[in-house]
Amino acid sequence: PRWRESFLDRMLPFLNPRSPTNAVTDTLHAGGRIALEQFTLAPVVVRRLQGDLKVSGHHLELANARAQFYGGNFVASFDADFAANPAYRVNVEFARVDLAALSADSPTLANNFAGSSSGVLALTARGTTKSDLLASLACKGKASMNDVEFLSLNLMESLREGAARPG
Numbered sequence: 001p002r003w004r005e006s007f008l009d010r011m012l013p014f015l016n017p018r019s020p021t022n023a024v025t026d027t028l029h030a031g032g033r034i035a036l037e038q039f040t041l042a043p044v045v046v047r048r049l050q051g052d053l054k055v056s057g058h059h060l061e062l063a064n065a066r067a068q069f070y071g072g073n074f075v076a077s078f079d080a081d082f083a084a085n086p087a088y089r090v091n092v093e094f095a096r097v098d099l100a101a102l103s104a105d106s107p108t109l110a111n112n113f114a115g116s117s118s119g120v121l122a123l124t125a126r127g128t129t130k131s132d133l134l135a136s137l138a139c140k141g142k143a144s145m146n147d148v149e150f151l152s153l154n155l156m157e158s159l160r161e162g163a164a165r166p167g
Contacts, residue, residue: 026057043105058082071098072116087126094119099148112152119143
């Protein structure tokens, strides 16, 4: 089928406007602590995720989230408003993320990077379709990198020849 259920559609079907169980939404209020051994949002994998989860009608918030992330760790918050035009906000502070491990989960990036990174990242997006989300995507952040290597490009040789050269 063209449309497949996402993680949130499966876990919280009342937030999905296409779902026949959509009658509950505005009156649902829940909150508590969540702990997951592994959470995958392909191709990214987060381990030992813990945080404070709150659901209030069409609004979902994950605060004080902490997890292991590719040899490093992060602290984050996630906010989603599932109104007619959904809006999403993510704030992440990450430290000592292994770039080789992170890129290994993407076939096009595997074996291209080495080193580690730390920093902060803020993402916002809104919309109901992938194209709307990408068109509205805003990103702000900064990172510091240590011992970084781009293994599939020999910069000096590529500049000298005017074409990408591996190495």
